[in-house]
Amino acid sequence: GTGTGVDVKALLESAILRRCTLTVGDVVRVRVPAPGGGAGAGERDQEHELLVAEVSPEDAGAVSLIETDLAVDIAPSFDYERAMRDVAEREAARLRDAAAARAAVEDEIEARARDAREAAVRAAEDEEVSVRREARAARYREAAAKRAPPEPLDGDGDGELPRVQARDEKARRDGRAARRASSSAE
Structure with missing residues (x-):
């Protein structure tokens, strides 16, 4: 039974x-x-x-x-077998979709990690270039300071600092003086 x-x-x-x-x-x-012989509640x-x-x-x-x-x-009935086959196909599709989604997430994580590594390498290279530039600028300032004439010290004369003129300004003044001298000589 x-x-x-x-x-x-x-x-x-x-x-x-x-x-x-x-x-x-x-x-x-x-x-x-x-x-119960079919006499029960609508059976x-x-x-x-x-x-x-x-x-x-x-x-x-x-x-x-x-x-x-x-x-x-x-x-088992054909309907049952078909239903079980449909269930198995849906489950396989769900598993494929889940695997594809997991692969997409893993690809995204890998891409972000790769981008972060590349950004870190670029930042390190930029820092290295910046350090080299700063070192070169410091060497240039040091060399320029060695070539420059010494600064006048307080108490060197009348207490005033000498006036530094640019070459162009000095040439203009010398040119004016020469013109005055030639016009007064006439």
């Missing part, structure tokens, strides 16, 4: 024995009575259709049921 008090084997034998032959592709209808008999998928010997295509011992194997 099935735990419901129904003898499925007896129901199947009863449905098959009403036939003379079974052919591949035949549908055998098996009625399972509702618990109905259930009817199941069993498809004859194959017969033995396999090359027969049909078998006679008259005075024949039968052995029946019931496989």
